[in-house]
Amino acid sequence: MWKRFVITIPAAVLSLTLLGGAEGIDKGELECEEAVKHLLDCCPNDGPIKMISCYEGRFCDHASPDLSGATSRCMRDASCDDLYASGACDAPKTTVCQ
Amino acid sequence: MRGLRPLVGLAAALFAVAAHADEPAPGMVEIPTPYPAQDCCTVVARAPSPPTTVLVQGHVGVSYRRALREDFAAAHFELEVGGQDPNIGIGARVSVEAGATRIGLPYQVVTLGPAFNLHVSGRVQLALGLTFGVLVYQRASSRSDFDPNVWGVTAGVNGTVSVDLVRTRRDGALFVLARIGYDYIENTGDSFTQGSSLGATAALGYRY
Incomplete structure (x- = not known):
């Protein structure tokens, strides 16, 4: 009986997840989401940050994140003081992070 | 010494009978037994399988x-x-x-x-x-x-x-x-x- 479960359960889970529309992880999207998370933790006003879209389109959808990969990584790894001083808290989409 | 001769003869006769006890008597035919005797069987014990x-x-x-x-x-x-x-x-x-x-x-x-x-x-x-x-x-x-x-x-x-x-x-x-x-x-x-x-x-x- 348990032998049947060993085979059936993983197959069932895999089928359900595939049917459920798992779209796959995009590295650039993840880096952007982490940058946004870091900005939300650092900045006193989260209004401008909530406007950032990190969505990366799949298949025929060609949408790209508002923050490039380099900018996302820079903001993600910057200190809160540096983010505030650079103006990233007020205009994260246009701030150049170096 | 002459008095021991009957005893020696009796012992020799008993030895001869004992030595041919498994042989059929002259004029008789041995018929094989259809089933093995009870004491010939061997019991083979299987090793117990590990408990699951x-x-x-x-x-x-x-x-x-x-x-x-x-x-x-x-x-x-x-x-x-x-x-x-x-x-x-x-x-x-x-x-x-x-x-x-x-x-x-x-x-x-x-x-x-x-x-x-x-x-x-x-x-x-x-x-x-x-x-x-x-x-x-x-x-x-x-x-x-x-x-x-x-x-x-x-x-x-x-x-x-x-x-x-x-x-x-x-x-x-x-x-x-x-x-x-x-x-x-x-x-x-x-x-x-x-x-x-x-x-x-x-x-x-x-x-x-």
């Missing part, structure tokens, strides 16, 4: 995962149910990881899969497991309002060594385990390495 018992074990611990050039740390829970004998065991596992990336983005990994356990010694077990599941992280950006989760299917393999700390009378045990594993995470990249993930787990568990 239900395997139920679970553990709680911490996991670290390196994937997509990012660090993931999480609490780790697992339950395994199956069967075992004194040498090997096989079961189905369900595992849950719940944690956050280095920056604090929440994520979860839920996997199911078979596991094969080898009892190396009285207290040490090795296990090989296959995993099939999903990795999910929660968005922080504007899209989080209507599409909060990003999903990727995972498939992997892991190896575990566990050492029993305290054993109970019913073959149960409190144990510690260490595990390393590889998972491939469904992703949008072109290279195989981008979806590759290495993980390690340390946990405290109980086997029923």
Whole structure:
């Protein structure tokens, strides 16, 4: 009986997840989401940050994140003081992070 | 001396009769017995097969995962149910990881899969497991309002060594385990390495 479960359960889970529309992880999207998370933790006003879209389109959808990969990584790894001083808290989409 | 001759003759006659006791008397034919005598049978005892018992074990611990050039740390829970004998065991596992990336983005990994356990010694077990599941992280950006989760299917393999700390009378045990594993995470990249993930787990568990 348990032998049947060993085979059936993983197959069932895999089928359900595939049917459920798992779209796959995009590295650039993840880096952007982490940058946004870091900005939300650092900045006193989260209004401008909530406007950032990190969505990366799949298949025929060609949408790209508002923050490039380099900018996302820079903001993600910057200190809160540096983010505030650079103006990233007020205009994260246009701030150049170096 | 002459008085002993009858005794010597009687002894010789008895010896001759005893020596030919199994031979049929002259003029008689020996008929084989149709069935073997009762005392000829040999009883062959089979070695008893090892007792098979239900395997139920679970553990709680911490996991670290390196994937997509990012660090993931999480609490780790697992339950395994199956069967075992004194040498090997096989079961189905369900595992849950719940944690956050280095920056604090929440994520979860839920996997199911078979596991094969080898009892190396009285207290040490090795296990090989296959995993099939999903990795999910929660968005922080504007899209989080209507599409909060990003999903990727995972498939992997892991190896575990566990050492029993305290054993109970019913073959149960409190144990510690260490595990390393590889998972491939469904992703949008072109290279195989981008979806590759290495993980390690340390946990405290109980086997029923």
